[in-house]
Amino acid sequence: MSLAQGRHYLAIPGPSVVPDRVLAAMHRPAPNIYTGELLELTHSLFPDLRQLAGTRHEPVIYIANGHGAWEAALANTLSRGDRVLVVGTGRFAAGWGQIATGMGVEVETLEFGLRAAADPQALTEALAADRDHAIRAVLVVQVDTASGVRNDIRALRRAMDEAEHPALLMVDCIASMGVERFEMDAWGVDVAVTGSQKGLMLPPGLGFVFYNERADRARDRANCVTAYWDWRARTNPEIYYQYFCGTPPTHMLFGLRESLDMIAEEGLQNVWTRHQILAHAVWEACEAWGSEGPMEFNIADRARRSHAVTSMRLTAPHGTELREWLTANAGVTLGIGIGMVAPEDPEWHRFFRIGHMGHVNAHMVLGTLASIDAGLKALSLPHGPGALEAAARVVAQV
Numbered sequence: 171m172s173l174a175q176g177r178h179y180l181a182i183p184g185p186s187v188v189p190d191r192v193l194a195a196m197h198r199p200a201p202n203i204y205t206g207e208l209l210e211l212t213h214s215l216f217p218d219l220r221q222l223a224g225t226r227h228e229p230v231i232y233i234a235n236g237h238g239a240w241e242a243a244l245a246n247t248l249s250r251g252d253r254v255l256v257v258g259t260g261r262f263a264a265g266w267g268q269i270a271t272g273m274g275v276e277v278e279t280l281e282f283g284l285r286a287a288a289d290p291q292a293l294t295e296a297l298a299a300d301r302d303h304a305i306r307a308v309l310v311v312q313v314d315t316a317s318g319v320r321n322d323i324r325a326l327r328r329a330m331d332e333a334e335h336p337a338l339l340m341v342d343c344i345a346s347m348g349v350e351r352f353e354m355d356a357w358g359v360d361v362a363v364t365g366s367q368k369g370l371m372l373p374p375g376l377g378f379v380f381y382n383e384r385a386d387r388a389r390d391r392a393n394c395v396t397a398y399w400d401w402r403a404r405t406n407p408e409i410y411y412q413y414f415c416g417t418p419p420t421h422m423l424f425g426l427r428e429s430l431d432m433i434a435e436e437g438l439q440n441v442w443t444r445h446q447i448l449a450h451a452v453w454e455a456c457e458a459w460g461s462e463g464p465m466e467f468n469i470a471d472r473a474r475r476s477h478a479v480t481s482m483r484l485t486a487p488h489g490t491e492l493r494e495w496l497t498a499n500a501g502v503t504l505g506i507g508i509g510m511v512a513p514e515d516p517e518w519h520r521f522f523r524i525g526h527m528g529h530v531n532a533h534m535v536l537g538t539l540a541s542i543d544a545g546l547k548a549l550s551l552p553h554g555p556g557a558l559e560a561a562a563r564v565v566a567q568v
């Protein structure tokens with residue numbers, strides 16, 4: 171017997187749920203790519219993308235996943251042999267650093283481990299120690315989707331200013347844009363990158379890079395840049411073809427128009443608040459479960475937890491057992507514990523993550539939590555009482 175029939179819910183931290191409205195907008199014949207509707211639609215996207223990122227600067231859209239956006243940001247600002255400082259707060263910061271290493275850039279890491287946010291004071295000290303300003307850029311992830319941490323980007327900018335260091339601040343917002351508050355210009359971010367498949371509620375396939383004038387000045391001397399990734403050629407080009415260095419991502423653009431409309435209709439502030447409240451509901455439930463038995467948060471400090479994803483620890487192999495039970499019996503799939511330990515390590519089976527980003531509402535989150543509660547009971551995993559009441563109270567207080 172299984173109760174998994176019905177609409178399956180992929181509650182992993184990306185790709186996130188694609189709204190029916192977005193799917194419907196994409197379900198159409200191929201458009202002409204030389205004239206007409208698609209061209210106008212493309213031009214309409216840029217003001218909305220700027221608003222999403224809190225910037226007056228130009229966004230560039232690549233046909234790429236997040237890794238492509240990472241590479242684009244580095245290629246346009248760095249030369250082989252340049253040095254960057256990676257703010258190490260999990261797998262994704264490390265991954266961005268690996269892309270840089272592969273491009274011939276020297277990577278230094280200021281490590282904070284897998285269970286804490288970056289300490290601004292330590293960043294100030296690391297930059298102050300770089301007296302001849304060899305570090306060209308600081309790479310930081312706003313939300314590390316593996317550990318579930320949220321870094322304080324404003325505080326990290328202030329830390330750089332305190333050290334009077336001229337490095338660019340480059341921020342990975344792949345898990346957080348359209349989920350968490352982010353204000354590129356007000357916070358002094360030079361380059362921000364994101365992707366389509368998380369807060370933007372689209373399938374994977376679009377990578378976005380936002381850059382300011384300081385970053386564009388770095389582009390003058392960057393020898394890592396190649397024709398395809400060159401953001402200048404793609405910014406306000408005379409010829410439509412150059413926006414995408416070739417055929418545009420036709421159906422993704424129709425989907426993006428729809429998802430940006432959905433965000434505008436709800437209001438970006440409301441989108442951020444919705445994610446915050448739903449995250450609080452998840453945390454209240456997890457705290458109740460953890461009040462007895464082994465369940466614990468990967469990030470103990472509430473103030474530094476992301477509103478996009480919650481990373482939890484059980485005892486091995488119960489994280490994996492719980493995930494498998496939910497998929498088989500409740501029609502909900504939770505995230506695996508990537509980047510914490512190697513997949514061949516038995517401890518890998520401790521972890522699970524609850525994605526709560528993008529097209530999520532109260533019943534999806536409460537249903538997921540109730541399904542986890544059922545799974546804990548079905549598997550006789552020790553847990554504290556009152557989780558669902560606690561989550562419902564958060565939702566009821568709206």
Ligand SMILES: *Cc1c(COP(=O)(O)O)cnc(C)c1O
Pocket residue numbers: 184235236237238262311313314315342343344345365374
């Ligand atoms: C998902 C994610 C990435 C990687 O994106 P891909 O589309 O898988 O290349 C990078 N950084 C963060 C923070 C992410 O959440």
